[in-house]
Amino acid sequence: MLKIQGLRATVSDKEILKGIDLTVNAGEVHAVMGPNGSGKSTLAQVLAGHPAYTVTGGSVEFDGEDLLEMDPEVRAQKGVFLAFQYPVEIPGVSNAYFLRTAYNEIRKARGEEEVDPMDFLDIMEQKLKMVEMNDVMLNRSVNTGFSGGEKKRNEILQMAVLEPKLAILDETDSGLDIDALRVVANGVNALRRPDRSTIVVTHYQRLLNYIVPDFVHVLANGRIVKSGGKELALELEAKGYDWVTGPQGAAA
Amino acid sequence: MTTTAFLDDVRAATERDGEPRWLRDLRARGAERFAAVGFPTTRDEDWKYTSAAPIAELDVRAISEPGGEVTRASIAPYTFGQDGWTTLVFVNGRYDGELSTAGLASAGVRVMPLEQAREEMDDVLRDALGSICDVEQNAFIALNTALFADGAVIHLGKDAVATAPIHLLFIADAAAAKGASHPRVLIVAERNSKATVLESYVATGEAVYFTNAVTEVSLADGASVTHLKIQRESPRAYHVGTIDARQGRDSHFVSFSFATGAALSRTNVWTILGGEGCGATLNGLYMADGTQHVDHQTRIEHQKENCYSREVYRGVLDDTAHGVFNGKVYVHPEAQKTDGKQENHTLLLSPRAVIDTKPQLEIFADDVKCTHGATVGRIDNTSLFYMKSRGVSALRARQLLTYAFAADVLEQIELEPVRASLEELTLARFTGANAAA
Known part of the structure; x- marks a missing residue:
C-alpha cells in the first residue's frame, strides 16, 4: 500500500528526514516511535503533504502512485488521512458542515454521488457513538473551544467518517487521559480492516496497549534505527530511547 | 472640486x-x-x-x-x-x-x-x-x-x-x-x-x-x-x-x-x-471587491461613569478594493470605570487590496479599562492545509475560511432571520453560488 524509499525532507533548510525506508502493507498497523526531534511528526506531515516541508530526496508510492506529486487534498481523496497532533481551530465553520463538505468532496473526486444533509446526519449518528461524542459537538465550530481530549476525539470522528485506506495518527495520545485514550483507541480499532492500514506515531508505548501494532520502528535523527514486533515497544518503554539511539546520540 | x-x-x-x-x-x-x-x-x-x-x-x-x-x-x-x-x-x-x-x-x-x-x-x-x-x-x-x-x-x-x-x-x-x-x-x-x-x-x-x-x-x-x-x-x-x-x-x-x-x-x-450605566455595542462587517471603497467611522463618547462599549468590525477585501476603519473612543474625565473594547480585523484576499485601520482612543479618566486591537491578514495556511488534508479542494477551503472569517461577527446579530439571511448572502458571495451579495 505504502512504500517509502530514501525519503529526505527539510524545513527552513534544516534536514529533518535523512533517508527513511518503510513499507506498509494492507491491513498492517505500524508504530513509529522515537524521542522528541527524531523526525517522526515530520514524517507524518510530509506524508499528508504539509507545505512547510520540502522533500529533497527519495520516493513515496501509495497504491502504486507517486504520493509526493499529489496535492494534500488529492492525497486525502485517494485515502490518506492524518490525525493532527495539534488539530486546527476553524471558528465560523461548523463541524457538521466541514465534515459533510469533506465527505462530499471526497465522494465527488471518486465519481460518487454527494449525500444530502439529512442522509449525512444518519451516517454521523453511528460515527458519533463510536467516539462517544455528543451531537452538540456537530454544531460547534471546528475544534473551537474544544478541550484537548475533544479535539483528538474529533480527529478520530473525522477519520471514522472519511474511512481512509491509510490512517496516520500523529501523537494522537499526547495530552489524553486514560479514558480519552481508550475512546480514541477503540475508534481506531473499530476501523481496522484487511484493506486498511494505520501508522501510529507516538512517543510513548501506552497507546500501543490499546492499538496493538504489527511492527514497531524507532526513529532517531531522521532515520529508522531499529524495527521489530510489538515487543520492541515494551522494551523501549523499559530501557528508554538511549538503548537504541545511544546516549543522547540522536535527540536534537 | x-x-x-x-x-x-x-x-x-x-x-x-x-x-x-x-x-x-x-x-x-x-x-x-x-x-x-x-x-x-x-x-x-x-x-x-x-x-x-x-x-x-x-x-x-x-x-x-x-x-x-x-x-x-x-x-x-x-x-x-x-x-x-x-x-x-x-x-x-x-x-x-x-x-x-x-x-x-x-x-x-x-x-x-x-x-x-x-x-x-x-x-x-x-x-x-x-x-x-x-x-x-x-x-x-x-x-x-x-x-x-x-x-x-x-x-x-x-x-x-x-x-x-x-x-x-x-x-x-x-x-x-x-x-x-x-x-x-x-x-x-x-x-x-x-x-x-x-x-x-x-x-x-x-x-x-x-x-x-x-x-x-x-x-x-x-x-x-x-x-x-x-x-x-x-x-x-x-x-x-x-x-x-x-x-x-x-x-x-x-x-x-x-x-x-x-x-x-x-x-x-x-x-x-451621556448617562451612568449605559452600554453601546457597535459591530459591523464590510466586504468589497473590484474597485469598491468602503469606509466606516465609529465614535463612542463616554461621558459618564460605569458605562461599557463593545465594538467588533470585520472586513474582507478583494481585488483592488479599499477599506477604511476609524474607530474613535473618547473617555471624558468623569467617565470613571469605563469598560471599553474595540477590535477591527480585516482579511485581504488580494495583494492589491488595501485597508487603512485607525483605532483612536483618547482617555482622560484614570480608572478605566479600555482595549483595542487591529489585525490585517491573509488566509491562514495552517487552516488551509487542515481543510485540504480532509479532501477539501483548495478553492473550496479558501471559500469556507473566508466565509468563516466574515461570519464570525454576524453571530453577534440577535435577530435570527437577519443573521441567517446575511450568513447565506455571505456564504453565497464567497462560494460563488448566485453571488448576489
Missing part, C-alpha cells in the same frame, strides 16, 4: 414653502453651512483615507419624482420573509404606501413616513429633529438637513416595546440614475422603551446615484434600541450615511453595519453615552 449641482439643489430647497417656520430655519442653517464649507477634502482628518471628490463631482440632482418600477416581487428578496414586521418602503428616496406593510401593531409605538409625521407628530419632530445631528458636524449632515424630502419617524412611548422589528427599506432602481436622495430618519425612544430597527439600502439595478442618509437616535433613560443597517446599494452608487445616537442613563444602543454595496460608501456610527 465642483459642487454646483448640489448648490443648485440647496438653493431650490431654501425657496421651498409650505413648511413650518422651525423647519425652514433648520434647512436654512443646513444650506448655509453646506454652502460655506463644501465637501470635505482629504486634508480633513476625518476624510484622510476617503476622498469625497468623486461625490462632489457627481452630476446628480435631488430626486423629485421617484418613478421606477418597483413591485412587491422586487422587494421580496430584501424583506427577510417577515410579513409581521412593520416595513416602510421607499422607492428612489420616496415613501411608497402601496408597498409598505403595517405589520403587528404595538402599544405606544408609532412608525410613519416623515410627511405624515409632520402632520401627526409635529411636537416630536420639532423637539428632536436636528437636535442630535447638528449641521455643524459635517457637510453631509448639513446637506441632508437642507435637502431631506422623505424618511421615517419612529416614536417609542414610555415603556413601549415594539414586538416586531421595524424595517425601513430604501430601494433604488434604474429610475434613480443621476439622482440624489437624502433620507432622514428619527428614532425617539422614551424611558424604558425598546425596539429593533433595520435600515436597508438596496438596489435592483446598477444605476449611478447618491444616497446621503442621516439617522438620529435618541435614547431616554433605560431605553434599548437595536439598529441594523444593511448597505447593498448599486455597485455604481455612492452612499454616505450617519447614524448618531444620544444615550440616557442605563440605556442600551446596539448597532450593526453590514456594507457590501456602492462604488464608494462611508458609514458613520456615533454615540454619546
Whole structure:
C-alpha cells in the first residue's frame, strides 16, 4: 500500500528526514516511535503533504502512485488521512458542515454521488457513538473551544467518517487521559480492516496497549534505527530511547 | 472640486414653502453651512483615507419624482420573509404606501413616513429633529438637513416595546440614475422603551446615484434600541450615511453595519453615552471587491461613569478594493470605570487590496479599562492545509475560511432571520453560488 524509499525532507533548510525506508502493507498497523526531534511528526506531515516541508530526496508510492506529486487534498481523496497532533481551530465553520463538505468532496473526486444533509446526519449518528461524542459537538465550530481530549476525539470522528485506506495518527495520545485514550483507541480499532492500514506515531508505548501494532520502528535523527514486533515497544518503554539511539546520540 | 449641482439643489430647497417656520430655519442653517464649507477634502482628518471628490463631482440632482418600477416581487428578496414586521418602503428616496406593510401593531409605538409625521407628530419632530445631528458636524449632515424630502419617524412611548422589528427599506432602481436622495430618519425612544430597527439600502439595478442618509437616535433613560443597517446599494452608487445616537442613563444602543454595496460608501456610527450605566455595542462587517471603497467611522463618547462599549468590525477585501476603519473612543474625565473594547480585523484576499485601520482612543479618566486591537491578514495556511488534508479542494477551503472569517461577527446579530439571511448572502458571495451579495 505504502512504500517509502530514501525519503529526505527539510524545513527552513534544516534536514529533518535523512533517508527513511518503510513499507506498509494492507491491513498492517505500524508504530513509529522515537524521542522528541527524531523526525517522526515530520514524517507524518510530509506524508499528508504539509507545505512547510520540502522533500529533497527519495520516493513515496501509495497504491502504486507517486504520493509526493499529489496535492494534500488529492492525497486525502485517494485515502490518506492524518490525525493532527495539534488539530486546527476553524471558528465560523461548523463541524457538521466541514465534515459533510469533506465527505462530499471526497465522494465527488471518486465519481460518487454527494449525500444530502439529512442522509449525512444518519451516517454521523453511528460515527458519533463510536467516539462517544455528543451531537452538540456537530454544531460547534471546528475544534473551537474544544478541550484537548475533544479535539483528538474529533480527529478520530473525522477519520471514522472519511474511512481512509491509510490512517496516520500523529501523537494522537499526547495530552489524553486514560479514558480519552481508550475512546480514541477503540475508534481506531473499530476501523481496522484487511484493506486498511494505520501508522501510529507516538512517543510513548501506552497507546500501543490499546492499538496493538504489527511492527514497531524507532526513529532517531531522521532515520529508522531499529524495527521489530510489538515487543520492541515494551522494551523501549523499559530501557528508554538511549538503548537504541545511544546516549543522547540522536535527540536534537 | 465642483459642487454646483448640489448648490443648485440647496438653493431650490431654501425657496421651498409650505413648511413650518422651525423647519425652514433648520434647512436654512443646513444650506448655509453646506454652502460655506463644501465637501470635505482629504486634508480633513476625518476624510484622510476617503476622498469625497468623486461625490462632489457627481452630476446628480435631488430626486423629485421617484418613478421606477418597483413591485412587491422586487422587494421580496430584501424583506427577510417577515410579513409581521412593520416595513416602510421607499422607492428612489420616496415613501411608497402601496408597498409598505403595517405589520403587528404595538402599544405606544408609532412608525410613519416623515410627511405624515409632520402632520401627526409635529411636537416630536420639532423637539428632536436636528437636535442630535447638528449641521455643524459635517457637510453631509448639513446637506441632508437642507435637502431631506422623505424618511421615517419612529416614536417609542414610555415603556413601549415594539414586538416586531421595524424595517425601513430604501430601494433604488434604474429610475434613480443621476439622482440624489437624502433620507432622514428619527428614532425617539422614551424611558424604558425598546425596539429593533433595520435600515436597508438596496438596489435592483446598477444605476449611478447618491444616497446621503442621516439617522438620529435618541435614547431616554433605560431605553434599548437595536439598529441594523444593511448597505447593498448599486455597485455604481455612492452612499454616505450617519447614524448618531444620544444615550440616557442605563440605556442600551446596539448597532450593526453590514456594507457590501456602492462604488464608494462611508458609514458613520456615533454615540454619546451621556448617562451612568449605559452600554453601546457597535459591530459591523464590510466586504468589497473590484474597485469598491468602503469606509466606516465609529465614535463612542463616554461621558459618564460605569458605562461599557463593545465594538467588533470585520472586513474582507478583494481585488483592488479599499477599506477604511476609524474607530474613535473618547473617555471624558468623569467617565470613571469605563469598560471599553474595540477590535477591527480585516482579511485581504488580494495583494492589491488595501485597508487603512485607525483605532483612536483618547482617555482622560484614570480608572478605566479600555482595549483595542487591529489585525490585517491573509488566509491562514495552517487552516488551509487542515481543510485540504480532509479532501477539501483548495478553492473550496479558501471559500469556507473566508466565509468563516466574515461570519464570525454576524453571530453577534440577535435577530435570527437577519443573521441567517446575511450568513447565506455571505456564504453565497464567497462560494460563488448566485453571488448576489
